[in-house]
Amino acid sequence: MSGPKNFKKFFKKMPKKRLNLQFRPSYISRPLPAAETVEQVLIQKAQYKEMFAKVNAEQCPVCFGQLDGEVYFSHANVYCCANGEEEYKVFYRYGVEYPVYTRTTIYLGCYGYEVDSEWMTDDDFNNVICRFNLNLNFRESDDIKEKLLDFIGERFVFDADSDEKSLMNKINLYRTLS
Numbered sequence: 365m366s367g368p369k370n371f372k373k374f375f376k377k378m379p380k381k382r383l384n385l386q387f388r389p390s391y392i393s394r395p396l397p398a399a400e401t402v403e404q405v406l407i408q409k410a411q412y413k414e415m416f417a418k419v420n421a422e423q424c425p426v427c428f429g430q431l432d433g434e435v436y437f438s439h440a441n442v443y444c445c446a447n448g449e450e451e452y453k454v455f456y457r458y459g460v461e462y463p464v465y466t467r468t469t470i471y472l473g474c475y476g477y478e479v480d481s482e483w484m485t486d487d488d489f490n491n492v493i494c495r496f497n498l499n500l501n502f503r504e505s506d507d508i509k510e511k512l513l514d515f516i517g518e519r520f521v522f523d524a525d526s527d528e529k530s531l532m533n534k535i536n537l538y539r540t541l542s
């Protein structure tokens with residue numbers, strides 16, 4: 365007979381379900397420094413305008429919807445306005461050309477794919493892609509997220525017209541580079 369002999373023990377070993385699936389890098393909730401001088405207020409206003417324009421110019425890579433959320437002079441924490449942060453969320457920091465962090469979630473075939481990219485330094489990103497089977501119930505699928513890629517290098521950008529095959533081809537290409 366295959367399988368665990370003692371199911372009680374077996375299920376105890378299963379990782380506990382996390383209540384909040386959302387990955388939120390700690391720097392997102394960092395408090396903002398208060399402006400102390402008129403000069404600082406003016407600088408912050410100018411920076412805010414830039415951040416606002418940057419966010420307005422970007423769109424969700426999945427549905428091309430606009431981005432919505434919190435925009436400050438120092439950073440922006442925004443998400444797809446059409447389908448929410450469950451589809452696309454992104455964190456920008458003032459003065460950093462690239463998005464500091466993005467999570468794109470897409471559904472292809474019987475799988476959901478979570479594509480995380482976090483800016484490290486220069487042109488390098490830490491790209492992590494996990495896959496979960498949509499045929500399993502929510503609890504199970506969270507417990508058995510399968511990591512397909514953990515790659516530091518060029519930012520992994522999700523192509524909106526990807527199908528399952530082209531996405532896996534792209535992931536495999538990154539794999540060969542890592």
Ligand SMILES: [Zn+2]
Nearest residue numbers: 424427429444
């Ligand atoms: Zn979207």
